[in-house]
Amino acid sequence: MDCKKPTWATGLFSSAIFFLLNVIFTYGQTEGQKAIIRSSTNSVTLSEFIVQLKQEHKNKQSNIKNLLVSKNWKYATKEKDGTVVSLNDLGTDGTPLFYTTFNDPSEQTSRAHTLYTNGLLDLGLDGDGMTVGVWDAGVALTTHQEFGDRVKNGDGSDEIDAHGTLVTGNLVSTGIKAQAQGVAYAANAITHNWTRDKIEVAEAAANGLLLSNHSYGIKSDRVPDWYFGAYIRVSQDWDKIMYNAPYYLMVTAAGNSQQSMDNESPIYGKTPDGFDLLLGFSTSKNGLTVAGAYTEIGKKGELKKAEVAAYSSLGPVDDGRIKPDLAGDGSSILSTSSDHDKSYQSSFGTSMAAPGVTGSLLLLQQYHDELYGNFMKAATLKGLALHTADDVAEKGPDYKMGWGVMNAKSAAELLQERDYSSLIAEEQLADQETFTLTIDALPGETLYASISWTDPEGTAINRGELNDGTAALTNDLDIRITQNGTTYFPWKLNPVRASDAAIQGDNRVDPYERIEIPNAEGSYEITISHKGALTNGYQDFSLILSGVKASNCSVEIPKGLDMVAADTNGVKVNWDSTDETLYELQYKAFNEAEWTSQLTWNNEVSIADLSLGQIYEVRIRAICTEQAVSEFSDTIQFEFKAEESTVLEYEVLAHGETFEISIYPNPAVDRITVDAKLSEDAVYSVVTTSGNIIKKGNARGPIDVSCLSSGLYVLVVQDHAGIKSTKFYKS
Template identity: 40%
Template sequence: IGQLGSVWFYGAYDSRARQIDNICYNNPYYLPVVSAGNDRNSTEAPGSTQIAAKAGYDMIFGHGNAKNVITVAAVNQVTDYVDPSSVVMSSFSSWGPSDDGRIKPDISMKGVNVRSTLSTSDTAIGFMSGTSMASPGITGVVLLLQQYYNQLYNNYMKAATVKGLILHTADEAGQFPGPDYEFGWGLVNAQKAAIAIRDKNSTVSTSKSVIEELTLANNSTFTKTITANGTSPLKVSISWTDPQSTNHNTGTTDPSTVYLINDLDVKVTKNDTNYYPWKLQGMALPYESPTNVSTNNVDNFERVDINNPVGTYTITVSHKGTLTSGNQNFSLIVTGDNLSTLSAQEIKNTGTEVSFYPNPAKNFIIINEKDQNLAINIFDASGKLVATSKTFDNKINLSNLTKGIYFASYTTSKGIKKSFKFTKE
């Protein structure tokens, strides 16, 4: 309560941010969703003081400045997204950055005139506005994406993966391409994120997405070679749950301290051209466009965008300094048109590959599996369970399915979960 009379806590990596980062680092599937706050139209100090001094920027505080959470801004409803101008900022949503220049908020969601429950009775409903109305929407998106991923692949994404996926697939918002301190990475697009999940690591010759959970060892470099051709941008992102900082702010206004511990870097190279991730310029120039001409040393989500990609590109993930604990888990997300991977060294035999035929199929599929008694779930391209099948000879009847792309999953008698994708003609 004593902090409420001061402005130092705006943008501060304080004890609350540090504690929640520690919780997340020790629980890598835990993703807190935090409201950005509603201070941008405050008429009382310290909010009014901060607005007068910084024109609405540097207004997020507490847990919202943690590295490992997803901080949510509130925008008006977007009935039909056409371009960035379709996304209109609310009058109240607090803007970043954090004191060290990190991109906060992370993402935008409808938070104006949201139908909600009310406290007047057990059945009362009404319309409310605020970032606390926007953050539940993002929580729902996280839940649905995790459910969909589990339906297709029989496990869940780490927090860094689902967070990275949401930021990676956001619709552009704001005045400039790339992120900003008002909308974050843009307007959430759950459909794009779900499509990336659906198309990840496709077994066909080309795929439209890569989603991999990897580990970078100290003093090592990860590389992956891909090809991409088309009008959609090639987007390459890395996301990781960073350890808590060794210190936190206890009362200093706008310190220059950088709170990132394990500083990973991603770049994409084609011939002699390097493509770098987006980076904003901190409180010195919070309203300026982001740059993409150098490495990013503050954010634990980085995204490289390449417009109109043509040909072969090499993704490189490295790090600065020494990695705490000797390594850092990270998630790699790649989307684009006609995307295919070329790096044979990246293919790992997990023992969960499925051999089956024919594909495409008309009336049946036969699985090459030692187990003869299998319970199989079949999902359509949207993730809806459309059929279940029990086999005694590993032959699956498809006669009741319409034409399209499907995913099937089952568990062997040894408890190994397997899934595969097929086309019904």
């Protein structure tokens, strides 16, 4: 079966049903789409928070200025390898927080290339019409030839930055230089200086921004040890932005400090692995923190080998959450350079891994909008990425690459199979309530069930305690699966035994939980509950399931296709019905090349506006998802004609598969003979190239064609075994 999406339609799915429309969509963040996102944003709280952030920023800038003068420091410096370092914030304890870019010394690893036109899935995704925000040490060179008019300066900064240009190119370069093509190569990008990042992001998220990339963080050799893995004020601020703008997701690089040994007192103890090195917003609960990986990808998009990059900063965070969240490719990425409009440069580090993931997530949002007519909430998008990531090394997550390596192909396939072999639901749990769902597993498959939620900002921030294990989680949701008295628990990790494999148990710290049941069979009950009282009285969450029988739809070829009636305008056909199945009926005149399609949930269709004397062909197939489609049924043929009584009738000429025939002589003069084993009931029709039947009779023996004018004809032979047609020329 051809697994490409049908050329006759684009899928538009909903949580219950989907429609296939014979139109071309324009995808992107339109004003209407932004309005929907804004309606879900807590605009009052976010507006008040923006005012607070602006005042704090003003005060901090004054304090930073005084500190620079008193210490005789420069505001920003550029190190020998091009890394930018600037004093951008102050901790609650007064510690100067120097921000630095993460280009130490993506597309393929994240499998984004499988979503392109002519990719493995051939989805035609490229980011067209979508917008991503980029914050960095400075703005990108917007005039670079790879950007066209798609990259805009978002804050008017005149600080053109090499690193910001590299990151932006990795996201959206058009591919004039093929090796430098960005992951979402037709998308728009808005580039910003990092100086006012929280303020600008909050404003953009309130106005509909879906994704932003932050390939920078706090410089690890200039903070006290208690900062590592700590949930601090900056972590809290970003969580608050994301909670109040539920469609917005921040993607950040994990950092490149694995070999630095900058943390003298890691939670796990000193080891060569370099654990406990995450800082600042990379420890936020709601964002997506990206590690760097060395990978080998097969021709079919499969992950053949993966290990964490030697530079990539490892978790855990102090409360034991699974960070980094996942990994992307950060190795020798060729991208745009800020030297001039046609310059390029290779770089590596988590700075390059992060935009590879961000670009892939943008394509998945584009695809969700294409399929279902809306965007995913950030919790759904993040949950989808973690749910479908390629597990590496030991089973379950770890503190090196989180849930594994980003796999946009698997994520797109899960979206395609929604409501067939997967489920995605955006739900809400009220205080003291429980959500339950009974599902049937696909026999022999692994059942995956996960929940993801954007948690309210943590109420307790660390102000100086080394390796404080206080959970930052505010609303602690739980997923459990039960069957015949057996309860299945989600994965969890232990921060004080950071190199140990994950185990199943009660996860009290992560706003994402996943359960896996290998070789699942039968029915299972899924329960979502919570501990304590829910802040604000409720918690939105996203439930993602795969390896389930989510529909009774069958991809078997529909049976029983037949004529049932005719009237003055056309005929009616029907077939055997199956549950929850969309059907595509196709018909065409015998002499036409293109089929006309009708889509229906019913098992009966009227075919109208038929021409008298024409022979028509009809066939049917079942559609469960864009990729779960049956083969077409056997074709039936009929002649649409009028008798002397002027009552319009039809005549079924053939059902079923065709058989082989040949005719001689060809070209013909007076007679032709059918060379085939035919029964006494075999009949023929001579059809003109315009589709009109001009002669009929028994097909056994010579057929007189002496009365025909010179030209090309079609001979249709019908017998008990089916029907066959062949062309001949009358000389």
